[in-house]
Amino acid sequence: MAQPAYRTAELEQFRRAFRDFVSAEITPNISEWESRGELPRSFWQAMGRYGYLCPWLEESLGGSNAEFGYSVVICEELGRTGAMGIQTAVSVHSDIAAPYIDRYAAEDLRRRWLPGCATGDIVTAIAMTEPGAGSDLAAIRTSAVLDGDDYVVNGQKTFITNGMSCDLLVLAVKTDPAAEPAHAGISLLAVEAGTPGFVKARKLDKMGQHAGDTGELFFEDCRVPRSHLLGEEGKGFRYLME
Structure with a gap:
């Protein structure tokens, strides 16, 4: 061979x-x-x-x-x-x-x-999966509403690898819930651990892969600087599919 x-x-x-x-x-x-x-x-x-x-x-x-x-x-x-x-x-x-x-x-x-x-001083994770949406990106409900120089993020992510240990999170959000098709309203934000409103809620128990943590994350009026937008607004789905 x-x-x-x-x-x-x-x-x-x-x-x-x-x-x-x-x-x-x-x-x-x-x-x-x-x-x-x-x-x-x-x-x-x-x-x-x-x-x-x-x-x-x-x-x-x-x-x-x-x-x-x-x-x-x-x-x-x-x-x-x-x-x-x-x-x-x-x-x-x-x-x-x-x-x-x-x-x-x-x-x-x-x-x-x-x-x-x-x-290794910064550990990263990526958060797409949501309760009720799974990995169907077009169906995510975590929202990011622009307010001045910040996006205000609300929602929940689950089954996130490195979710509990991450210092920096690549977060998939809906910036335009009315977009057609639905995936056209998805954007990516970089969110730092410790940002007020970013809650690492709990480490999930699993049947395997125990050495790596998997977390459930919540965002409650979490203000993320507009400058932390990754790429262009509304192109997050395309970036994730590339």
Whole structure:
């Protein structure tokens, strides 16, 4: 069987180094982390210290400007541990949520947040799923109403990976509930943990993936600066589908 295209000698050398890291820093702690139901900040910072978070990020922001194959190797080797909650948490942070910040946030916010994403000082999550809507983005009800220089956000999200531990959340909201078709009214906001009205309500129990936390989040008149809009208003659905 032919080897995948990303199985280069350089990547296999990287794989061996990361496998050694996993053996030393992750495997001995899996039982504890699974019992706690979340990953400690020291895990994220250790990953960041060795360049294993957001390796695709440009060097000026703390990344390695690495090709996507490096992220694949990280995902594969974390999967070999059997603790899939760790793999999912890292993938959501490095390869799903943080790229939206890189691609769509204003330049000053990119430079404010992305270095921390690479070091593990900032953990990211993405919130789309809602009670009653599931992952049907067009049916979400979390609203964001522009009021002066802020969006006022109200609603609920559930089953959010890294939801309890995140410092920065990519949030899907309805900015135009009357839009036709419905998905044309969806936008993305970046919301910082600690913002008044952003409530991390509870950690959800799961049948598996215990080492990574999954949260239920509430937004109660949560004021998010207009400058935290990711990309253009009304284009969130398109961004999420790309």
